[in-house]
Amino acid sequence: MVHMPAIPEYSSAELLSKMDAMGMPNELRESFRKCIDFHTYAAPGMLIGVFMVDYALTLLGKKPEDKIFVTCETTKCLPDPPQIIMHATTGNHRLRVLPIGKFAMTLTPFSAKESAEGIRVYLDKEKLKKYPTISSWYDNSPSFKPATMKKQLADEILAAGQGMFSHERIKMRVTHKKKWNSVTCPVCGDQVPEYMMEGDKCAACGSMAYYEKIT
């Protein structure tokens, strides 16, 4: 489990008043407000994610309340905007996170078939040439100094908006909910779905053991 320190950025109020001054549409500004509250701070990757979700929905011609599945290609910040804006959450199985390490996400509307078509939006390195602060932050370059450049980074993200993205049409296989049986793990005695057993023990007694009891 990764314990990450909170990184102070612009305050939520400061950012929202900048958005007002830019004349940002109210619905998008409201998405930023809710996402900053949920995430607890205005992380740069999360701000980019709000623009990314907004852009992807526009490309698909869909609304946030439509039933759309999201795959995020990074664990960092980006999974939060689709949860808040589109209700594609970790717990309702409309959000999947793959630890690939790219700032990209795919959106696929619900499909009853074996595959779904949708859109992939990604941070485009070529387009970032116009945005040197975002570029140095994304490259994790030594030229990006978190202590002094965070506000500049947020300003550049707001100025760039959808201008930092490209997209492509994609399709992927989908797995539909299957019937399952409950079994008892012979090691811990707990019940788990049979398809989650690792041979003769459950994952908690096997590869996913992660805690010790304190007695």
Next chain:
Amino acid sequence: MVHMPAIPEYSSAELLSKMDAMGMPNELRESFRKCIDFHTYAAPGMLIGVFMVDYALTLLGKKPEDKIFVTCETTKCLPDPPQIIMHATTGNHRLRVLPIGKFAMTLTPFSAKESAEGIRVYLDKEKLKKYPTISSWYDNSPSFKPATMKKQLADEILAAGQGMFSHERIKMRVTHKKKWNSVTCPVCGDQVPEYMMEGDKCAACGSMAYYEKIT
């Protein structure tokens, strides 16, 4: 990616008025309201999760705004309440989901050390003997009939509250944020963190390939 159909339950308004009639404390009722909205429906596992988070915080003597890390032992529904109630989200790295298949979660306050101590709360099979509908639902038993028993299940969850849980004190290792370098994948040409490479290609070109381009 699992496409799960939405399962109708009590409406949010019906459930909230039941909570009012029970004299549920306002703060807890508000947690239910927000979590149902986020999750988009009152799934049984999500309702159990709201009680579970509330119970775990009480046991720890902590408030929802404290910096606490959560590990959920199932992907099903349970990851949503800690996100909404405690702001331990998928994107801010305070939520981890392990696909073990148990209705259990651990809460560990922030620790700057190599390990963290906390509490594990779990659905206790022994205690479920008093709650036959929850028990048959959790067992995935043929005696649980979703078409007719969903409201009965929600009623029993509300009646049980914290009475269905047990807990234990635990400790676990924690990983702190590390420095990393960005590298270019020679296959796709995209940048990814070096520690995410799978040998000579990135995970998107390797084990995590999940889509095809439509040209």
